[in-house]
Amino acid sequence: MWPHRSHFSPAASLGAAILLAACQAKTETAQRADRPVQVQSVHYEEQDGTREFVGVVRARHESGLGFRVGGKILTRLANVGDSVHAGQVLAQLDSDDLGLQVETARAELTAAQVNLDQAVADFDRYAVLKARGFASAADYDRKSAAKGEAEGRRARAARALELSRKQISYADLVAVADGVITETAAEPGQIVPVGQPVMKLAHGGEKEALVFVPENGLHDIDNSRATITLWSEKGATHAARLRELSPQADPTTRTYAARFSFLDRDEAAALGMTASVTLHVRNETRAAKLPLSAILNQGKGASVYVVDPAGALRLRSVDISAFTESSAIVTGGVADGEMVVTLGVHKLEPGMRVRSSKGM
Numbered sequence: 001m002w003p004h005r006s007h008f009s010p011a012a013s014l015g016a017a018i019l020l021a022a023c024q025a026k027t028e029t030a031q032r033a034d035r036p037v038q039v040q041s042v043h044y045e046e047q048d049g050t051r052e053f054v055g056v057v058r059a060r061h062e063s064g065l066g067f068r069v070g071g072k073i074l075t076r077l078a079n080v081g082d083s084v085h086a087g088q089v090l091a092q093l094d095s096d097d098l099g100l101q102v103e104t105a106r107a108e109l110t111a112a113q114v115n116l117d118q119a120v121a122d123f124d125r126y127a128v129l130k131a132r133g134f135a136s137a138a139d140y141d142r143k144s145a146a147k148g149e150a151e152g153r154r155a156r157a158a159r160a161l162e163l164s165r166k167q168i169s170y171a172d173l174v175a176v177a178d179g180v181i182t183e184t185a186a187e188p189g190q191i192v193p194v195g196q197p198v199m200k201l202a203h204g205g206e207k208e209a210l211v212f213v214p215e216n217g218l219h220d221i222d223n224s225r226a227t228i229t230l231w232s233e234k235g236a237t238h239a240a241r242l243r244e245l246s247p248q249a250d251p252t253t254r255t256y257a258a259r260f261s262f263l264d265r266d267e268a269a270a271l272g273m274t275a276s277v278t279l280h281v282r283n284e285t286r287a288a289k290l291p292l293s294a295i296l297n298q299g300k301g302a303s304v305y306v307v308d309p310a311g312a313l314r315l316r317s318v319d320i321s322a323f324t325e326s327s328a329i330v331t332g333g334v335a336d337g338e339m340v341v342t343l344g345v346h347k348l349e350p351g352m353r354v355r356s357s358k359g360m
Contacts, residue, residue, distance in 0.1 A: 034311060034353045034354055034355035035348075035352060035355065036355045036356075037307070037344065037356055038341065038342050038343045038356070038358070039307055039339040039342060039357070040290065040340055040342045041339055041358070042288050042335065042337060042339075042340055044336045045286060045287070045288070046286060050278055050279065050280055051224075051278070051279045051281065052278045052279075053276070053279075054211065054274065054275075055209050055212065055274075055277060056209070056272055056274060057210075057230075057270065057271055057272060057273040057274075058207065058209070058259070059179065059203050059208075059271060060203065060205060060206035060207060060208055060243075060261065061202075061203035062200060062203065063200070063201045063203065064200050064201075065175070065176070065197065065198055065199045065200070065201055066192070066195045066197045067091075067093055067170060067173055067192060067194065067195075067196075067198065069171065071093035071095075071097065071098070071192070072093060072189065072191045073092070073186055073188050073189060073190050074094045075092050075188055076091045076187065076188055077090055077092070078090040078091070079184065080183060080184055081180065083178075083179070084175045084178070084181060085175065085178045086177050087174055088175045089174055090173045090175055090198075091172075091173040091198060091199070092171055092172055092173070093173075095171040098167050098170075101164045102164045104164075105160045105164040108160060109158055109160070112156070112157035112158075115153060115154070116147075116151055119149070119150035120147055120150070122143050122146065122147075123143045123144055123146070123147040126139055173199070175201060177201065177204070178203070179201045180201070180202050180204070181200070181201060182202045182271065183199065184198070184199050184200075185197055185198055185199065207271070208259045208261045208262065209228050209275040209277050210258075211258050211277045212255035212256065212258070213256045213258050214256075215254065217279070218245075220281050221242055221245065221258065221279060224279040226242060226260050226279055227240055227280070228278075229276045229278065230268060230269060230274070230275055230276075231275070231276070232270075232273055233268055236268070238263070238266065239264055240263055240277065241260065242258060242260055243259045243261045245258045285321070287321060287330060287331045288329075288331075288334070289327045289329060289330075290304065290327065290328050291327060291328075291342050292326060294328070294340050294341060294345060296346065302317070302319075302320050302328070303315050303333075304316055304340045304345070305340065305341040306334060306339065307338075307339040307340075307356050311354060311356075312351055312352065312353050313349070313350055313352045314350060316334055318333030319333050341354070341356075
């Protein structure tokens, strides 16, 4: 038998060719289909030139008051919030021991005076005897030295009595200026050493706002105009100036204490009030805000995908000055009005054709 040979008709071959071409065309169409992406137009504007820090109103001068001698507190005559005047007694120590020291110093002075009188009398007698030739020069010198020693002892005793009298006056803690007591740190019956703060006095007069500035805000302080607003005053603004900036950051908060003085009348500012210091930064740099989801970093710095007029993606490096919780502040790298992809940037590739829709 002759081997069987398959035959295809021309019509069948033509149909197969048409079917194959249709499949290829469908695949190419699918490959050329534009990918939908969400975009946002770049819009440059003047940067927000203000920064605000919340703090409290404090007195320009504050003093920690402590006794100049140690002892047991007998009574405390001022409490937190009391207004006091300079020289007013704020607290007292038990002065019995100090009184005994005065009596001891007085007795020492009396003894030193008696010793001096005796030494002077002896010296005068030996001076007469030496002039008549009945006393040696050595004896005369000894009496002269004894007189000098007695004079020194008497002087020491007199200074000791004066010091003990001053110490008994130190048993009274007095206000060094007019002001308000803002803190007390000791109670009657407590034994305090020399110099331990017992009260804090806020001096009357000039007030200021105390705020704490983070590291990235130090440059703004030097290049800005400051104003103070009080939470208790709606809409009122006070001109201010930086008076003091701590040279060292707080080890816990890593912030710098800054004190701003009121330049105008500050009668409305009471101690402890909430105050906000606003820094109006002199900055002419223009910047655009882009969502953080638009930023791509592949190890070569920040970049974004820009959609060109033909609908293709272009990867563009950008300059970022700062980040916020939801945005990146871009200062260069893209032009005003260009369209930037804001979602799914990690799944895109340069040159890919996309179909854009503006995000919210």
